[in-house]
Amino acid sequence: MALEKPYYSLLGVSPQERKKMLEEIGVSDVMELFSDIPPKVILKESPTLPFDPMTELELVEFFNELANKNVNPNDLTVFLGGGVRQIYVPALIDELIRRGELYTAYTAYQPEVSQGILQLLFEYQSLVAELTGMEVVNASMYDWSTATAEAALTAIRITKKDTLVVASPLTKARKSVIHNYLEPQGFKVREVSLEENSPLVDLEKLKAAIDDNTAAVYLEMPNAMGYLDPRAKEISELAHDVKAKFIVGVDPLSLGLVAPPGEYGADLVVGEGQPLGNAVNFGGPLLGIFAFNYDRKEIRRTPGRLIGITKQLKSGKKGFTITLQAREQHIKRAKATSNICSNEALSAVISAIYLSALGPRGMEELSTGLHKRALFLREKLAETGKVEIMYPEIPFFADFAVKFPVENHEKFISTMVSKGFVPGAPWDYNNELYVLGVSELHDKQHIEAFANTLKEVL
């Protein structure tokens, strides 16, 4: 009978072993070990769950059923960006990241047995430093949104001022995350409205919003609608004029082509690292990029783990370890720079492998390829004669906005889905406006088929 329990494969001790162990420590019934819990909350039997224990194969069948309720990704061409993106994960990444030495490891608090993951994280920090044009990158935050909020808090701690000025349109979710991180401690967020008929902020209004209380100015390049702000350098100077920090949010896939924020005066760079080798996974795990330039005092205000290189005392050779831990919650508790503990380490390792696999030419080809797909998509959409291309004069990277001449948007989207396409996502503040993004998966055929289907449907 006993052998029929499917979960025995995940227990290290058999029932008879457990009995023996309990005898050895003088306990006759395992429930004696719970005698200090108030009897009235002790459950007489195990709680009822939506499913009974499954064997491995039964579990696989259960997951097959779930998977079949999702659309097969081969049958759906998805024109979505917004920081996260569908990507092809090169085979070597899955092969390497499934090494148990890496993914079943704990945080590297014992560096002597963790040199592998520590070196890989140091390489992540180094490669993203190259990509962003900064000196230091931490070993990850949760995602772009939380990284942005933490960057704002960092700037507030450094400058001892209290306001974040936002120089880009933000998604509702990101705006909310920033609010949740800043408002409870009494810090303010000042948003600047957009120029008329433009996805960029009104520069005069931005100037007026920046003042002596400004701790940081935040610009997204590209922004949530996909557009690049040609005035980035000027905005950086506006921030620095009032001794505020200039925070830039990036799509790292753009940086093989687009200028890294280090070139136009960024003090802190944040962004979404998911598309650097991590499957999109319905939006998580993601990878919050957090980069800055080294300053002895300011680094003490930054959140997150940092991996450093040093020498091994006995051999004199190079070695790696977590450093500057006195900023972190396990030491500084209430005075820590952040509460972050678990981060997205394995996603960062994946990104290190991906960037190494791409190399400089691969990165440039990928960035340029995405940009050209977006240009081609825009051209094909314009050719339908039915799609209104928004902001044609503003440069963009791999996402851009359009209007479809439809009244029932829900119906339009579901019609397009039934024909195998996701036609972008309605913009958070105006569901007439769609933001479309491309990915490495897209061929000319996908884009042409999409344009042809739009011609039929519209």
Added chain:
Amino acid sequence: MNDPEYTHQARWDEPLITELINTGKRCYIPKRFQYDKDIAIPDNLLRKTELRLPEVSELELVRHVVRLSQMNYGVDLGPVPLGSCTMKYNPKVNETLVRYPEFSMQHPLQPEETVQGTLKAMYLLGEALKSLTGFTGITLQPAAGAHGEFTGVLLIRAYHMLNGETKRDEMLIPDSAHGTNPASSVMAGFKAIEIPSDEKGRIDLEALESALSERTAGMMITNPNTLGIFESNIMDINKKIHDAGGLVYLDGANFNGIMGVAKPADMGFDVMHINLHKTFATPHGGGGPGSGVVLVNDKLKQFLPTPIISYDKEKDKYYFDYNISHSIGHVHGYHGNIAVILRALAYIARMGGEGLREACLTAVTNANYLMHKVMHEDGLELPQDPSIPRKHEFVVSASPLLRETGVSALDIAKRLLDYKLHAPTIYFPLIVHEALMIEPTETEPLSILNEMADAIKNILKEAKENPELLHEAPHTVAGYRLDEATLAKHPILSAKMLEKIKPQWEL
């Protein structure tokens, strides 16, 4: 017993990948896209600085990472008995399941009708965790335990705000708590007020009573606590806090110690987080990604982050539900760490309610068994009442050993690495000197528990015979102790900084 003379890890002199630049080699080549028109980005926005990424062949990159992996230790190699970390075995089938393209290729902005399977999985996980904890609401957004804590205390804040109780700005936290608790409270706008433990390692009731006031927003409690001891007075404590107008947060890091045996909601807690990467067997990944889902009772449901996942029985449809009257909004850019959530669901489905309870009973048996094997050893002491059964973990102090031989908890931890084992958590909780905090988990076999006990006993002997051996340990793994002090004084945090600083040691 394991031989501490044997070599236990590869020791490769693997160069930094960043040294392998300008070779002309290629590895991953992106798919081509022929489009003859020029790029449409103005010159001032184009990259001017050279992008110094490595240039390696595919084989070179594979060897680099495989070699580095051989210099790393994880649960697949041996036990990781870190207290409060619940480093269980990570079932292999879960790794296969989450990589189904039907799950891994979906974009979070896709229409609901295209991702019914994923939404159903998220919904089922929520229902299962509600059943296990007794709570009625859940958010899956938090990406880690500390992120969940932050979310949970934000909910408490929103609750008091809505009731017009804006003066409640104090969060009570026992001195044995994880550092994340005070840090999360401060980020949510509270003052962290420390509550001392009594001599039995539990919350000091008198100190608690005198700290409660009209400024009390709530209390964050870890139960079982970080000593592995259950707060027996928990109902009383929770009532006192409620009577003072506060809410009670349960730090669920130690949920493995009561899972399936008792429900936190029945004890009077209002909100808790669960670390899926601890209790629910998803891999720790060398630091993350994890997931810190938050469960709440009816008092706090109306404040949960949007959206939650709901099910429309009539249409048989799972959907994003934004209908939360006083939602705090978002704490994550999308919906949380979905691939972690799927793994946790797979684990729960395999275990069932019955298996989860058995996991808890076994984990608690393992901890108490190992404790009995080592607690009477010369050099160690059990700081709190030995008659209290521990739950999933226990803490011993190496203070006697330090006094007698100069060998510290750190030295013991480092020496354990030479025994093909991983160190326990050390110097935590802060209220125990020379603490060794040990959590074997239910997935470790009896033979490993015995090996751990034997190794600890042997190390205590070595400490008396040859303390120098332990001060310099480990000797048989990939790395030796590192010059951490020089690094903290003059940090080198990237290849770029390394190039600038040019240290005097061998790369």
Added chain:
Amino acid sequence: MSDEYIEVEGYLVRKDCLYKETHEWVRKNEDGNYILGISDYAVKMLKEITYVEFPDVGEKFNAGDAFIVVESLKASGDVYAPFDLEIVSVNESLEDEPEKMNQDPYGEGYLAIVKPTGAVEGLLTPEEYIEKLKEYLKEE
């Protein structure tokens, strides 16, 4: 050297300084300013010191304010103003060589020179500080 110090269970207490029970010491200069640091015991508790964060010269603090942070590998400690004071100068040499605090806590490892802006009171004599120290050591 031994004349200048009293040793208590391995910790040195310098005779010509005054102390706070939070382990700061001060010594009066001829110009009326005070030289300030933390005791040998405090330094040994922190272990290897890696960084000191100073306030700006000219900044003023009230007695009891945390005004300097001393960081070591696995700890971080606040230094409290022993009386109302203004910063005259800080020991900048600690930026490159924080280990001076470990080597010579009452000399080259001092933290700052401060000017009292109110009454200088409530300080402990070396003997009184030693009594406090013994209490702490018993508790351990």
